Amino acid sequence: MHFYWRVKEELGFLGEKLVFHDPNLLREYKFWCQKNSWALTFSLLDSPSCVSPDFHFSGISPCLN
Numbered sequence: 001m002h003f004y005w006r007v008k009e010e011l012g013f014l015g016e017k018l019v020f021h022d023p024n025l026l027r028e029y030k031f032w033c034q035k036n037s038w039a040l041t042f043s044l045l046d047s048p049s050c051v052s053p054d055f056h057f058s059g060i061s062p063c064l065n
């Protein structure tokens with residue numbers, strides 16, 4: 001579920017919206033987010049830039065903004 005969360009966050013930075021249509025995936029994603037809400041909150045507070053540091057390469061940000 002961490003992968004889906006990362007994709008959703010990165011698409012959000014680009015102005016896109018990810019929508020889950022599969023009910024099982026949606027239920028598991030919500031459960032995972034509730035279970036890890038504390039860690040997710042702190043991970044978002046660490047990076048004030050438009051793109052998280054995990055997606056930087058050689059100091060170059062892939063952000064188009």
